[in-house]
Amino acid sequence: MTLRIYIASAIICLSVFKANGQVLINNAEDLRSLELTPMETAYLHLNSNVLFPGEYLYYSFYCIDASTYKLSNISKVGYVQLINSSGETILNQKIRLNKGKGQGELFIPSSLNSGNYKLIGFTRWMSNENIDQLFQSDILLVNPYRTNQFSDANTTLSEESMTEKPNASLSDSIVGISIGKNSFSPRSNLQLTVQNLKGTLGAGSYSISVRKVDDLNIPAPTNPIQYSNKYAKLSKKISKKIGDTLVIPEQKGELVSYQLIDNQRQQPKPNVELAVSLPGKRNEIKYAKTDQSGTFYSYYKSPIASDNIYVQLITEDNSTHTLKNSKLSDRLINTKLLTFANHKVSTTDSILIKNRSIHNQIQNAYRINKKDTLVSSEPENPFSSDIPESFVLDEYKRFKTMKETFVEIVVNVSIKKRDGKDVIWIDENTLSNSRRYKIEYLAPLVLVDGIYIKDQQTILDFDATKVKAVYLLRDRFSLGSKAFKGMIYLETFDQQNQPLITNETILVAKGNFAQEDRRYFNQLYSDNTEDNRAPDFRTQLYWNPNFNLKDDEINFDCYTSDVKGDFEIILNGYTSYGKPIHLRKTFRVE
Structure with a gap:
């Protein structure tokens, strides 16, 4: 386990936040400073805009500087939402942005009705402008497990919907796509190559999809060249004035916000100091203080690996309080302003729909052996650059409790x-502290798997056989107004600290954090693979949401499946100087 502990004071001025994490523009100086930050827009490369239950909508998120049209490095978090025709958010996801790029996927559940939906992509900074600043794409969802869901289910697609999809390069020969041939047998390698034809002019950030051409003839998703036609209508900087409120961009990382509720008074609790813990492979503990509405805010630069947020009141009792998620993204966009397409399926498509549904069910039955993996993050310096003293307990004689372990090991x-009462005493670092400090008692900060535990007796009684290692820092530090003498970190074997959490009455809330990037499963075939015996009804043959093209070419392993018909390769992206690129190439499996 790589240990990362961050002790940080509040990095945002809580007093300036209004409702929904907004700030007030007080004067001309504030306004000028904000106007220096360029406005953004977003483009999303989608693997498909026609979806069935059990399928994934994959997307690659491009955050674009609206003044230079290059990828933006302002916002560190993107938001993607699937909206139904009533303006309700059905699926909601946050993703991390790294130099303007992000990725994600939305699983389509069987509970959704057939119909026309809208997918939107945005950052908090974009939400200050009108809805045209956001990315929008029409989505047709076909659910064969539900009936009578379209108002006119027998109506065929309109002439507009029958627009033929182009099969031409739109990149002025800056980038190219090459495959071994134009016709392939099932389970064969495409020998897919992306070529940089113009050196530095072709270098950039791209995404690629290899997928069966949709038999339901719906207009293709907007490509980046088509999307660039709206650039002239976009805001290049904020269109606010003095006295307005403004949603600030997430430049420092992911903004997390919760409201502290006093259960006895049934109202928010202001001016309370908190220790906020996020356990996991990147442990973080931060100081926060609630504002007049009982709300606290905190930025997280690194991806959050925890499913929950854990909060301890530093100077008060936890037991009479609860946490409420502020849900900052829920009210950013007025979805009632969205307009929806009117694509409809025909009864003549029933056989196509039935076959696709059967293939999806078979694929999902075998998906347990074809899992995606998380992309590992770069290691960071543990303990805020301090080096702790470490004790791996299996290297010593084992004791029953942590009290005995502290004394003997x-x-x-x-x-x-x-x-x-028994208290834990840490001998301070004599190189940095005077004798007066050494004899003064201050409690240490004690963390178990990244979670702050206030009650020392709970720690002393804890079963030491569950603890893998003890890490120790002996310098002073503080969280808000409370000083600590050193820090003790207990790493358990299975990271299961629920008994401690229960005993401590720690405030726990479900976190809606940005998902971590994934490396998507890519089916490969060889003479020795066991997958040769399993059915393969993939229609999405390959998906790579993020790769950088620098050299002459990049080769990708991509195999066809048992599905026959026409397939398409779609490459979208932006060069390093902001030129949008779109390529489409088709081939046949027979």
Whole structure:
């Protein structure tokens, strides 16, 4: 386990936040400063805009500087929402942006009705402008497991919907796509190559999809060249004035916000100091303080690996309080302003729909052996650049409780009596502290798998056989107004600290955090693979949401499936100087 502990004070001025994480533009100086930050827009490369239950909508998120048209490095978080024709958010996702690029996927559940939906992509910074600043794409969802869902289910597609999809390069020969031939047998390698034909002019960030041409003839998703036609209508900077409120961009990382509720008074609790813990492979603990509405905010630069957020009141009792998610993204966009397409399926498409549904069910039955994987993050310096003393307990004689372990194994930690109770004593670093400090008692900060535990007796009684290692820092630090003498970090074997959390009455809330990037499963075939015996009804043969093209060419392994028919390769992206690129090439499997 790579240990990452961050002790940080609040990095945003909570007093300036209004409702929904907004700030007030107080004067001309504030306004000028904000106008120097370029406005953004977004383009999303979608693998498809016609979806069935059990399928994934994959997307590659391009955040674009609206003044230079290059990828933006302003916002660090993007938002993607699927909206139904009533303006309700059906699916909602946050993703991390790295130098303007992000990725994600939305699983389509069987509970959704057939109909026309809208997919929108945006950042908090974009939400300050009108709805045209956002990315929007029409989505047709076909659910064969539900009936009578279209108002006119027998109506065929309109003439507009029958627009033929082009099969031409729109990149002025800057980038090219090459495959071995134009016709392939099932389960064969395409020998797919993306070529940079213009050196530095073709270098850029791209995404690629290899997928069966949709038999339901719906207009193709907007490509980046088509999307660039709206650039002239976009805001290049904020169109606000003094006295207006403004949603600030997430430049420092992901903005997390919750409201502290006093259960006894049934109202928000203002001016309370908190220790906010996010356990996981990138442990973080931060100081926060609630504002007058009982709300606290915190930025997280690194991806959040925890499913939950854990909060301890630093100077008060936790037991009479609860947490409420502020849901900052829910009210950013007025979805009632969206307009929806009127694409409809015909009864003549029933056989196509039935076959696709059967293929999806078979594929999902075998999906357990074809899982995506998380992309590992770069390691960061643990303990905020300090090097802890470490004790791997299996290297010593084992003791039953952590109290015995501290006394017998952990050097510079002892147990003393204070007001009739056992307390944990850390001998401070003598190189940095005077004798007066050494004899003064201050409690250490104790973390178990990244979660702050206030009650020392809970720690002393904890079963030491569950602890893998103890890490120790002996310098002073503080969280808000509370000072600590050193820090003790307990790493358990299975990261299961639920008994401690229950005993501590720690405030726990479900976190709607940005998802981590994934490396999507890519089916490969060889003479020795066991997959040769399993059915393969993939219609999405390959999906790569993010790759950088620098050199002459990049080769990709991509195999056809048992599905026959016409397939298409779609490459979208932007060069390093902001030129949109779109390529489409077709081939046949027979």
